[in-house]
Amino acid sequence: MEPREEEDLFERFKEFLGVNPALLGTLTSITLIIVCWTIKDSLRIKDIREKHVFITGCDSGFGNLLAQRLHKRGFTVIAACLTEKGSQELKACTSPSLRTVLLNVTNPKSIDNAVQYVAEETSNKGLYGLVNNAGRATPIGPTDWLDMEDFHRVLDVNLIGLIEVTLKFLPLLKKARGRVVNVASVMGRLAFGGGGYCLSKSGVESFSDSLRRDMQYFGVKVSIIEPGFFKTGVTSLDIIEKDLNRLWSRLPPDVKGSYGEKYFENYLKVQRLSMNTFCDTDISKVTNCMEHALTARYPRTRYGAGWDAKFFWLPLSYAPAAVADVMLKIILPRPLAGKRVLSKNQVDV
Numbered sequence: 001m002e003p004r005e006e007e008d009l010f011e012r013f014k015e016f017l018g019v020n021p022a023l024l025g026t027l028t029s030i031t032l033i034i035v036c037w038t039i040k041d042s043l044r045i046k047d048i049r050e051k052h053v054f055i056t057g058c059d060s061g062f063g064n065l066l067a068q069r070l071h072k073r074g075f076t077v078i079a080a081c082l083t084e085k086g087s088q089e090l091k092a093c094t095s096p097s098l099r100t101v102l103l104n105v106t107n108p109k110s111i112d113n114a115v116q117y118v119a120e121e122t123s124n125k126g127l128y129g130l131v132n133n134a135g136r137a138t139p140i141g142p143t144d145w146l147d148m149e150d151f152h153r154v155l156d157v158n159l160i161g162l163i164e165v166t167l168k169f170l171p172l173l174k175k176a177r178g179r180v181v182n183v184a185s186v187m188g189r190l191a192f193g194g195g196g197y198c199l200s201k202s203g204v205e206s207f208s209d210s211l212r213r214d215m216q217y218f219g220v221k222v223s224i225i226e227p228g229f230f231k232t233g234v235t236s237l238d239i240i241e242k243d244l245n246r247l248w249s250r251l252p253p254d255v256k257g258s259y260g261e262k263y264f265e266n267y268l269k270v271q272r273l274s275m276n277t278f279c280d281t282d283i284s285k286v287t288n289c290m291e292h293a294l295t296a297r298y299p300r301t302r303y304g305a306g307w308d309a310k311f312f313w314l315p316l317s318y319a320p321a322a323v324a325d326v327m328l329k330i331i332l333p334r335p336l337a338g339k340r341v342l343s344k345n346q347v348d349v
């Protein structure tokens with residue numbers, strides 16, 4: 001660029017800023033906020049080696065990967081597995097310093113044993129991190145296909161189990177001024193698919209919010225992870241379809257008739273298509289968020305994990321209900337009864 005042109009450009013820029021002091025102020029403020037937030041977000045804690053982290057549901061998926069990664073980083077990891085097989089497999093791919101313990105979060109005695117084990121392991125100094133990750137998705141399906149037992153099976157693990165584990169570990173967490181990381185879901189922000197799953201995750205959101213507000217005075221920090229869809233045990237099509245078959249086959253004829261035989265086929269097709277489209281295989285996107293919540297000096301309150309969560313499900317959860325309803329109506333199949341003209345004056349909606 002010629003010197004003359006450069007001068008012109010500079011003059012025009014000065015003029016522009018001179019004419020728009022408000023714009024200049026706004027841009028400077030936004031830049032400053034972004035820079036300060038980025039610096040704050042990148043600060044990390046020290047002395048990882050002296051810190052104990054207890055993770056539930058480590059047999060597979062996010063919990064399993066997180067246990068391995070925190071172990072590699074130097075944390076003292078106590079990985080809770082539901083099964084002996086899960087525990088043996090995790091031990092086989094790590095070193096003896098990673099501890100495992102058997103834990104069924106729906107069994108109070110099992111939780112008590114785990115708390116006692118952690119108290120001994122930490123020499124009663126306190127627990128730095130509790131990651132409530134254990135969870136299940138099935139039974140999940142249209143609401144009138146389900147009974148109370150189906151709701152309990154999910155709520156007991158994902159919500160009641162999580163609350164009981166947290167309450168029983170709180171004294172140790174308060175001692176260490178530690179952290180709680182609760183795994184919720186985008187389905188806790190936008191409910192679709194009947195059953196206990198969305199309810200449980202929505203409950204995890206509100207339990208975590210009250211816990212964070214109550215525990216701030218004791219130095220205990222609480223973060224919520226909101227993953228989108230990832231390929232793991234909870235999104236396994238085999239498990240979901242097997243359970244949907246069970247639900248469909250036990251339906252009384254009148255309920256089945258109101259949906260129509262084609263509905264079930266279409267439901268499975270949509271399920272397969274959406275799982276194959278949305279499910280991300282890179283589960284480290286979720287464990288990165290969990291790691292940040294445990295290692296950042298200032299952990300975030302909420303972590304949206306995955307592109308679908310950040311750019312589709314979470315924005316949609318802020319949209320007016322009518323918009324979300326229409327979007328979901330486009331995606332999900334429609335029962336036979338919903339397609340009929342019910343009477344002369346009632347038309348399909």
Ligand SMILES: NC(=O)c1ccc[n+]([C@@H]2O[C@H](COP(=O)([O-])OP(=O)(O)OC[C@H]3O[C@@H](n4cnc5c(N)ncnc54)[C@H](OP(=O)(O)O)[C@@H]3O)[C@@H](O)[C@H]2O)c1
Binds near residue numbers: 183234
């Ligand atoms: N994958 C996703 O797309 C997604 C999205 C949002 C949120 N999440 C949440 O992320 C968490 C981890 O799930 P994941 O995706 O990693 O699936 P996963 O591989 O199935 O992990 C769930 C773990 O929880 C264990 N578990 C089940 N019932 C339990 C119980 N009663 N007590 C203790 N542990 C129990 C499972 O053990 P078994 O394997 O032996 O059954 C498994 O190890 C869950 O809370 C899930 O709801 C997942």
